[in-house]
Amino acid sequence: MLNIENLTKIFGANTAVDNVSIKVDKPMMIGVIGASGAGKSTMLRMLNRLEDASSGRILFDGQDVTSLQGADKRRWQADCAMIFQQFNLVPRMDVVSNVLHGTLNKRSTTATLFNLYPTSDIHRALDILERLGIAGHAAKRAEALSGGQQQRVAIARAVMQDPKIVLADEPIASLDPMNAQIVMDDLRRLHDEDGRLVIANLHTLDTARRYCDRVIGMRHGRVVFDGTPDQLTTGAARDIYGADASFSEAATSTSIEALNTPRPAAVPA
Numbered sequence: 001m002l003n004i005e006n007l008t009k010i011f012g013a014n015t016a017v018d019n020v021s022i023k024v025d026k027p028m029m030i031g032v033i034g035a036s037g038a039g040k041s042t043m044l045r046m047l048n049r050l051e052d053a054s055s056g057r058i059l060f061d062g063q064d065v066t067s068l069q070g071a072d073k074r075r076w077q078a079d080c081a082m083i084f085q086q087f088n089l090v091p092r093m094d095v096v097s098n099v100l101h102g103t104l105n106k107r108s109t110t111a112t113l114f115n116l117y118p119t120s121d122i123h124r125a126l127d128i129l130e131r132l133g134i135a136g137h138a139a140k141r142a143e144a145l146s147g148g149q150q151q152r153v154a155i156a157r158a159v160m161q162d163p164k165i166v167l168a169d170e171p172i173a174s175l176d177p178m179n180a181q182i183v184m185d186d187l188r189r190l191h192d193e194d195g196r197l198v199i200a201n202l203h204t205l206d207t208a209r210r211y212c213d214r215v216i217g218m219r220h221g222r223v224v225f226d227g228t229p230d231q232l233t234t235g236a237a238r239d240i241y242g243a244d245a246s247f248s249e250a251a252t253s254t255s256i257e258a259l260n261t262p263r264p265a266a267v268p269a
């Protein structure tokens, strides 16, 4: 379904993403790991066309999305929802309106300017918030919510887009361990329950191992590991992070509970 071919991004003298090729045959949850500056964000941003590739192609269901322009590009961006570390909500706007923003790319400018949403969309937004356990906050301003709750609103906004791919760029990097777990559980549900392809940049090995079906390791812009969580040994991690023999997994770990514990259901806010 997704075929990344020889994707490269050059910023001046710096090659941020260097000839990356990745093939994804079916929806799954993919974690991308690597040291700071490895090129993880740049790759994700090229996928949803926030950044243009210097060379290479991204094919989705056979269509080259790297060459899309205008309305076609916006349609692709709607199909390819993005979740950011800092949530990127409109802070003074209420939660349900933030979620309704997920339909922006599919609506006319007039409807958007006058904040006109069909009742069916409002009901859908409330249903999504309900499913994520935060419907009780629907009328509050986004800025009044905790970080974890805001990230769940961002996930709800992504679901509202009904995307084919959900991209998450360090979605839990600003959260405490408990909220990080709730957010990761929600992202996992977008694959398990909705069958979506989810690709998340993660800064901790244990999270990638625990939640992902496939892990891609990047170093200096290149893919240096592509395998299952089981194959992600300490040695493989050392190659990804470029650490010497003293490499400690703890340095890339969060305090999210120990590996292999059953995932609890998301708890309501």
Ligand SMILES: Nc1ncnc2c1ncn2[C@@H]1O[C@H](COP(=O)(O)OP(=O)(O)OP(=O)(O)O)[C@@H](O)[C@H]1O
Residues within 6 Å of the ligand: 011, 014, 015, 016, 034, 035, 036, 037, 038, 039, 040, 041, 042, 043
């Ligand atoms: N807009 C830009 N202009 C110039 N250089 C950039 C730009 N965006 C990223 N870079 C550079 O590209 C390289 C890869 O950055 P990127 O943010 O993709 O890495 P990352 O793996 O996501 O790191 P982090 O985990 O710190 O976010 C870095 O050297 C970075 O400085």
